[in-house]
Amino acid sequence: MNQVILLKDRPKGKPSLKDFEFTEEEKPQPKDGEILLKTKYVSVDPYLRGRMRNEKSYIPPFEVGKPLESGIIAEVIESKNKNFEKGDFVNGMLQWKQFQTSNGNGLNKVDAERAPLKAYLGVLGLTGITAYLGLDKIGKPQKGETLLVSGAAGAVGSVAGQIGKIKGCRVVGIAGTEEKIDRIQEKFGFDAAINYKTTNNMKKAIAEACPDGVDVYFDNVGGEILDAALANMNKYGRVVNCGAISLYNKTETPTGPRVETTLIKNSILMQGFTVRDFVKDFGPAQNQLAKWMEQDKLSYLETVVEGFENIPQAFIDLFDGKNKGKMIVVV
Amino acid sequence: MNQVILLKDRPKGKPSLKDFEFTEEEKPQPKDGEILLKTKYVSVDPYLRGRMRNEKSYIPPFEVGKPLESGIIAEVIESKNKNFEKGDFVNGMLQWKQFQTSNGNGLNKVDAERAPLKAYLGVLGLTGITAYLGLDKIGKPQKGETLLVSGAAGAVGSVAGQIGKIKGCRVVGIAGTEEKIDRIQEKFGFDAAINYKTTNNMKKAIAEACPDGVDVYFDNVGGEILDAALANMNKYGRVVNCGAISLYNKTETPTGPRVETTLIKNSILMQGFTVRDFVKDFGPAQNQLAKWMEQDKLSYLETVVEGFENIPQAFIDLFDGKNKGKMIVVV
Numbered sequence: 001m002n003q004v005i006l007l008k009d010r011p012k013g014k015p016s017l018k019d020f021e022f023t024e025e026e027k028p029q030p031k032d033g034e035i036l037l038k039t040k041y042v043s044v045d046p047y048l049r050g051r052m053r054n055e056k057s058y059i060p061p062f063e064v065g066k067p068l069e070s071g072i073i074a075e076v077i078e079s080k081n082k083n084f085e086k087g088d089f090v091n092g093m094l095q096w097k098q099f100q101t102s103n104g105n106g107l108n109k110v111d112a113e114r115a116p117l118k119a120y121l122g123v124l125g126l127t128g129i130t131a132y133l134g135l136d137k138i139g140k141p142q143k144g145e146t147l148l149v150s151g152a153a154g155a156v157g158s159v160a161g162q163i164g165k166i167k168g169c170r171v172v173g174i175a176g177t178e179e180k181i182d183r184i185q186e187k188f189g190f191d192a193a194i195n196y197k198t199t200n201n202m203k204k205a206i207a208e209a210c211p212d213g214v215d216v217y218f219d220n221v222g223g224e225i226l227d228a229a230l231a232n233m234n235k236y237g238r239v240v241n242c243g244a245i246s247l248y249n250k251t252e253t254p255t256g257p258r259v260e261t262t263l264i265k266n267s268i269l270m271q272g273f274t275v276r277d278f279v280k281d282f283g284p285a286q287n288q289l290a291k292w293m294e295q296d297k298l299s300y301l302e303t304v305v306e307g308f309e310n311i312p313q314a315f316i317d318l319f320d321g322k323n324k325g326k327m328i329v330v331v
Numbered sequence: 332m333n334q335v336i337l338l339k340d341r342p343k344g345k346p347s348l349k350d351f352e353f354t355e356e357e358k359p360q361p362k363d364g365e366i367l368l369k370t371k372y373v374s375v376d377p378y379l380r381g382r383m384r385n386e387k388s389y390i391p392p393f394e395v396g397k398p399l400e401s402g403i404i405a406e407v408i409e410s411k412n413k414n415f416e417k418g419d420f421v422n423g424m425l426q427w428k429q430f431q432t433s434n435g436n437g438l439n440k441v442d443a444e445r446a447p448l449k450a451y452l453g454v455l456g457l458t459g460i461t462a463y464l465g466l467d468k469i470g471k472p473q474k475g476e477t478l479l480v481s482g483a484a485g486a487v488g489s490v491a492g493q494i495g496k497i498k499g500c501r502v503v504g505i506a507g508t509e510e511k512i513d514r515i516q517e518k519f520g521f522d523a524a525i526n527y528k529t530t531n532n533m534k535k536a537i538a539e540a541c542p543d544g545v546d547v548y549f550d551n552v553g554g555e556i557l558d559a560a561l562a563n564m565n566k567y568g569r570v571v572n573c574g575a576i577s578l579y580n581k582t583e584t585p586t587g588p589r590v591e592t593t594l595i596k597n598s599i600l601m602q603g604f605t606v607r608d609f610v611k612d613f614g615p616a617q618n619q620l621a622k623w624m625e626q627d628k629l630s631y632l633e634t635v636v637e638g639f640e641n642i643p644q645a646f647i648d649l650f651d652g653k654n655k656g657k658m659i660v661v662v
Contacts, residue, residue: 050596057596058566222591235389236608244591254589260553260575261585263603265381265388270601272594277567 002027003308005096007062010052014249014319019052020068020312027099034101036078039308040089042096042329043071043121044315045155047274049248058274067095071126073110073117074100084109091120096311098331114290122155122326123293123300124286130242130275131159131218132285135167137278138271139216139240143168146210148229149190151220153180155300155326156242158188159289160218162298165189169216172209174202174225176321183324187299202228213237221246223254230262241272249319301325333358334639336427338393342383345580345650350383351399351643358430365432367409368425370639373660374402374452375646376486378605380579389605398426402457404441404448405431415440422451427642429662445621453486453657454624454631455617461573461606462490462549463616466498468609469602470547470571474499477541479560480521482551484511486631486657487573489519490620491549493629496520500547503540505533505556507652514655518630533559544568552577554585561593572603580650632656 001024008021030036048070051062062068072094076084081104092107094100110120122128141147147164151157152173161184164171173184173193181193192209199205206228213234219226222244247254262268292298303323305314308331318327332355339352361367379401382393393399403425407415412435423438425431441451453459472478478495482488483504492515495502504515504524512524523540530536537545537559544565550557553575578585593599623629634654636645639662649658
């Protein structure tokens with residue numbers, strides 16, 4: 001039999017285990033042109049919370065009573081498709097099932113020789129590529145500028161900050177525990193870090209950590225930290241709106257200070273994006289990230305949870321910041 | 332003697348006549364390398380309100396007790412500078428004085444043969460160039476897209492909308508009187524118009540006037556109209572944050588719905604600017620606008636007020652929408 005995880009209810013506020021349902025189905029058989037996949041590693045990411053809402057977005061919402069999906073590394077255990085062989089590993093948006101079939105569309109083979117398989121869900125996968133392309137296409141950090149990163153200890157933020165260092169920026173990170181504050185400076189080489197949970201005036205804390213102002217703000221959290229960053233942006237500053245995890249579980253429309261006057265006064269750009277906007281750039285981005293890894297310029301951390309049955313809890317734990325780096329479930 | 336207008340007090344809320352003071356001084360004499368200028372036409376613009384606050388911005392604030400300044404067309408009535416001759420007309424940021432001297436820095440000669448002098452304060456001046464460069468550098472309207480413009484009957488908005496038509500867009504304007512609604516459709520050729528003062532649901536009104544959504548929003552007003560526009564933006568939409576006149580007279584920090592989730596969901600760009608960001612592009616922009624004028628593709632309106640002593644009232648009237656197109660004082 002084949003275990004499957006369904007969306008039972010759309011979460012209200014923070015997701016909980018009762019929003020998920022486990023079910024079993026017959027193990028599927030591949031038809032001509034299809035492959036049979038065995039799930040090996042499952043990525044859980046904050047953006048999945050958005051797909052649990054019944055709202056128009058860049059990707060259709062999950063349906064209640066249907067399987068969830070996310071980035072998954074799977075092994076080809078049977079192939080009736082000439083492009084894949086038994087024993088290949090593939091990466092793609094796949095369902096939360098132990099086994100599934102696919103016609104191969106949207107799947108990429110991954111090279112287990114070049115990097116550990118799990119890295120293709122993190123630093124060489126969508127999170128690393130998100131950091132790379134958010135900076136390359138929007139933030140455009142220049143040597144000597146100051147890059148501020150929120151969610152700096154996370155899978156995207158830690159890569160964004162390290163890229164800032166490679167580009168010659170002063171890099172300042174924001175995170176929510178002392179352990180993370182240490183980690184982003186010691187492991188990831190940030191120049192300074194701010195613990196937003198123990199700082200009562202973020203605007204002032206950013207001003208102190210960024211004495212020349214902020215040129216690029218890579219934002220993973222939104223909300224009041226974004227407000228404080230905006231108040232410190234230099235003329236021609238760029239805000240990369242990558243995520244807004246502080247708002248994802250809100251049940252009412254969040255309000256805050258209006259941004260338009262600030263944008264005009266300092267000629268600031270704010271741009272939202274999702275990594276899928278730049279699909280054609282994934283190959284070169286992954287290749288550059290792999291080179292930096294080989295040159296030891298890019299560190300990463302993973303929190304690895306074991307067991308298919310723990311996927312929902314691993315996802316929920318993201319909202320309590322329980323992960324250190326990329327959260328991955330090994331099946 | 333030479334009349335001068337000073338900033339007497341920083342306005343609280345909407346400016347009033349008591350914030351201005353008239354004084355007299357000796358008529359100045361040009362030194363070697365200088366020219367003596369006689370003020371002919373004075374531009375009054377909403378952005379001057381920002382300079383009346385004691386706040387860091389793209390341009391230093393006005394000082395209390397010192398003369399105000401704005402875009403002015405002046406005649407050279409005496410020259411001790413080899414780059415200017417008596418009888419030349421110049422355009423530049425000059426003080427609210429009947430006569431003043433200058434070393435010529437920052438002044439541009441204007442060609443009275445090509446267009447009426449007043450046009451260099453409006454459609455061929457900073458307002459027209461602002462519309463042109465805001466679209467050229469940020470909005471980038473493409474043929475077949477929908478361009479929404481607020482403050483559409485104003486000096487910047489009316490040019491922005493007409494450029495949208497020249498580029499092949501569906502163009503929808505927002506304004507606050509029925510007379511303006513008629514004007515932007517009949518005189519400026521917009522495809523549709525919305526009167527925000529008689530519409531109780533702007534989000535719905537924009538959705539109806541823009542059945543294919545909004546690709547580019549050229550915003551002169553900020554506030555709740557911006558909120559309604561953002562709710563109607565298409566994927567990859569661009570918001571040109573040119574002005575926020577609805578907020579300029581607020582005495583407390585204005586709040587509203589947070590934008591970051593909307594920006595991320597639809598990969599939207601918001602960018603503030605001031606026309607001075609693009610000084611090197613002024614020449615080509617003015618030249619293109621003059622060509623469109625010569626080809627009768629660009630209409631404009633002016634509200635002309637007579638008398639140096641009426642400059643403050645003309646400025647105040649901007650905030651009641653009393654002008655039709657560019658507000659100019661002829662001295």
